[in-house]
Amino acid sequence: MLRVVILGTGNVATHLFAAFSQLDTVAVVQVVGRSENALKKFSSSTAVSQNFNCIAEAEVYVIAVADDAIPQVSSYLSHKKDIVVHTSGAMPMDCLAPENRGVFYPLQTFTAGKPVDFTSIPIGIEAKKQSSLTVLRQLAEALSQTVYEIDSKQRKTLHLAAVFVNNFTNHLYHIGEMLCQQEGVSFELLRPLILETAQKVQSLSPAEAQTGPARRGDQNSMQAHRTLLSNKAHAELYTLFSKAIQHHYAKKL
Amino acid sequence: MLRVVILGTGNVATHLFAAFSQLDTVAVVQVVGRSENALKKFSSSTAVSQNFNCIAEAEVYVIAVADDAIPQVSSYLSHKKDIVVHTSGAMPMDCLAPENRGVFYPLQTFTAGKPVDFTSIPIGIEAKKQSSLTVLRQLAEALSQTVYEIDSKQRKTLHLAAVFVNNFTNHLYHIGEMLCQQEGVSFELLRPLILETAQKVQSLSPAEAQTGPARRGDQNSMQAHRTLLSNKAHAELYTLFSKAIQHHYAKKL
Numbered sequence: 001m002l003r004v005v006i007l008g009t010g011n012v013a014t015h016l017f018a019a020f021s022q023l024d025t026v027a028v029v030q031v032v033g034r035s036e037n038a039l040k041k042f043s044s045s046t047a048v049s050q051n052f053n054c055i056a057e058a059e060v061y062v063i064a065v066a067d068d069a070i071p072q073v074s075s076y077l078s079h080k081k082d083i084v085v086h087t088s089g090a091m092p093m094d095c096l097a098p099e100n101r102g103v104f105y106p107l108q109t110f111t112a113g114k115p116v117d118f119t120s121i122p123i124g125i126e127a128k129k130q131s132s133l134t135v136l137r138q139l140a141e142a143l144s145q146t147v148y149e150i151d152s153k154q155r156k157t158l159h160l161a162a163v164f165v166n167n168f169t170n171h172l173y174h175i176g177e178m179l180c181q182q183e184g185v186s187f188e189l190l191r192p193l194i195l196e197t198a199q200k201v202q203s204l205s206p207a208e209a210q211t212g213p214a215r216r217g218d219q220n221s222m223q224a225h226r227t228l229l230s231n232k233a234h235a236e237l238y239t240l241f242s243k244a245i246q247h248h249y250a251k252k253l
Numbered sequence: 254m255l256r257v258v259i260l261g262t263g264n265v266a267t268h269l270f271a272a273f274s275q276l277d278t279v280a281v282v283q284v285v286g287r288s289e290n291a292l293k294k295f296s297s298s299t300a301v302s303q304n305f306n307c308i309a310e311a312e313v314y315v316i317a318v319a320d321d322a323i324p325q326v327s328s329y330l331s332h333k334k335d336i337v338v339h340t341s342g343a344m345p346m347d348c349l350a351p352e353n354r355g356v357f358y359p360l361q362t363f364t365a366g367k368p369v370d371f372t373s374i375p376i377g378i379e380a381k382k383q384s385s386l387t388v389l390r391q392l393a394e395a396l397s398q399t400v401y402e403i404d405s406k407q408r409k410t411l412h413l414a415a416v417f418v419n420n421f422t423n424h425l426y427h428i429g430e431m432l433c434q435q436e437g438v439s440f441e442l443l444r445p446l447i448l449e450t451a452q453k454v455q456s457l458s459p460a461e462a463q464t465g466p467a468r469r470g471d472q473n474s475m476q477a478h479r480t481l482l483s484n485k486a487h488a489e490l491y492t493l494f495s496k497a498i499q500h501h502y503a504k505k506l
Contacts, residue, residue: 067474090474107442109449109464116449122442146441154436158443160478161432164425164487165443166450167465168494172422174459174501176414183410185403189360189375190411190418191455192399196362196369197419198451202444206427211362212420221320221343225413233497234417240493241421244486248427 002139005030005056007073008064009038011110012087016064017042019118023142030056052076060139062087062104063096071095083132089159092152093126102127102136105155106144109166122146124155175234207248214245255392258283258309260326261317262291264363265340269317270295272371276395283309305329313392315340315357316349324348336385342412345405346379355380355389358408359397362419375399377408428487460501467498 004026006013013031020026031042032049039048047056053076055061061084063073070086074096077084084098093103105124108116123140125147127133133149140147150158173194177187200209213221222242229235257273259266259281266284273279284295285302292301300309306329308314314337316326323339327349330337337351346356358377361369376393378400380386386402393400403411426447430440453462466474475495482488 090477108446109453111453111462120445122445124442146445148439148442150438154438156477157432157436157481158438160481161429161443162446163465163478163491164432165429165447167463167467167498168490169422169425169447169450170454170459170463170465171494171498172417172425173454174463176418177459179410179414179417183407185407185411186401187458188399189377189401190414192373192375193360193362193415194418194422194451194454197422198447200362200364201423201426201447205440206423206430209364210420210423210427212416214420224343224409225416228410228413233493233500237421237490237493237497238416240486240489241424244490245420245424247486 002026002060002135002142003029003056003058004060004062004139005032005058006062006064007032007052007055007077008062009033009035009042010064010066011112012106013062013064014041014112015110015116015118016062016087016106017046018115019143021045025142026139029058055080058082059135060085060104067091071097074098074101083127083129083135085127085136089155089162092156093128094152100129100132102129102132103152103155104136104140105150107158107162118143119145122148124148124150124158126151126155175237178231179234210245210249212245214242215249217246217250255279255313255388255395256282256309256311257313257315257392258285258311259315259317260285260305260308260330261315262286262288262295263317263319264365265359266315266317267294267365268363268369268371269315269340269359270299271368272396274298278395279392282311308333311335312388313338313357320344324350327351327354336380336382336388338380338389342408342415345409346381347405353382353385355382355385356405356408357389357393358403360411360415371396372398375401377401377403377411379404379408428490431484432487463498463502465498467495468502470499470503 020028028046030047033039042048059082063086067088078097083100083102085102085104103126106121108121121144123144125136125140176190180187273281281299283300286292295301312335316339320341331350336353336355338355338357356379359374361374374397376397378389378393429443433440
């Protein structure tokens with residue numbers, strides 16, 4: 001049985017707690033957080049504490065707090081011998097104070113109240129000590145089918161890539177929604193296309209899956225589209241994307 | 254039994270033929286196309302013809318050819334009394350020569366060789382004659398659960414919106430892939446996030462689903478990301494998206 005302490009009570013902490021709690025091989029022995037109110041949702045299932053100077057003994061300490069709070073929270077664990085990890089994509093492993101440190105990074109977008117299936121969530125792990133990496137791998141593989149060892153530099157780039165494929169993609173969906181609203185068309189019409197576009201690259205490479213006027217070099221369609229775009233930011237994005245796609249595939253001819 | 258003639262042998266024609274062929278209420282009585290070779294895949298199931306002056310009688314004529322060929326192909330059907338439709342998002346209904354004209358626009362990305370489930374594909378219909386609209390609705394509802402009446406102007410905007418949520422989104426996936434390659438990280442790590450991002454907006458509005466550094470106004474993360482982007486086009490997109498997202502949500506505060 002792997003004993004885990006979770007520090008933090010936000011989205012990632014809540015989802016990890018729920019996932020760990022379903023495993024026979026893992027026991028969350030304590031959740032530590034500042035907010036008495038936020039701790040309530042954990043207190044029926046495990047020990048909770050508001051006191052960071054009073055942290056239970058465990059094999060893995062998981063810090064799941066906002067990026068800028070990670071160094072400070074980790075300082076309360078400086079004396080611990082067992083591994084202390086954070087769950088952030090953007091922060092280097094070395095922002096942690098304890099000597100035995102590492103990272104446990106689930107690459108997914110967590111929404112409050114929406115349960116996630118951890119088996120399909122990739123987890124990136126990193127550890128300073130080889131023996132701790134083995135423990136982290138054990139913990140990660142208990143949750144997920146996809147566990148990769150990645151270092152802090154790779155994780156930083158991966159986090160940036162996630163901003164492109166998640167945050168920026170969602171903004172494109174939002175633009176689609178605004179265009180629909182503007183013409184009195186239901187966004188419902190775009191939803192299946194959005195899903196199919198994402199499903200396509202589950203097996204294909206995005207480079208192979210690219211279609212559309214810019215991919216075909218269809219200048220007439222692109223010109224017609226530009227005249228429809230009254231919003232300056234949308235027009236700028238249209239031009240930038242079309243240029244980038246044409247440039248990329250022209251090179252391949 | 255609704256008799257249909259399909260003009261064209263490309264992706265849309267092939268997928269529509271396969272879908273219509275599965276229906277008890279629809280009979281594809283002929284496929285007409287220029288290429289003898291392309292017609293071969295239809296000839297075991299229905300009549301085929303290379304002669305556009307020799308088109309069978311039907312209740313619906315479906316022109317599924319490249320946009321710029323639609324007017325010319327439709328001129329061969331000028332004498333027909335029954336409805337002639339095209340399947341294009343970008344072309345107005347009035348590019349068709351016949352008096353009894355309309356549009357039958359399935360909003361999806363079709364990949365050669367990949368079967369699609371038409372029940373979940375929205376179909377936009379438009380017709381000049383009310384009685385023909387009824388026929389188109391019957392045909393569309395035989396295929397799909399989602400049928401909307403949309404005019405040529407709405408369809409044009411919808412087609413543009415589809416470029417944003419499909420073609421441009423796919424390019425963002427491609428940028429994600431390039432960033433992974435650059436750091437020697439598997440694109441496999443991003444695939445579940447891509448799918449979840451698309452699944453999220455199947456029930457939520459994209460405006461509600463927006464997350465990330467720009468949404469939070471997290472200047473430190475954005476600055477850190479920008480220093481990682483050596484590719485100028487990627488850096489430009491990063492800045493433009495971040496500005497647009499910040500601008501949009503700042504207004505809402």
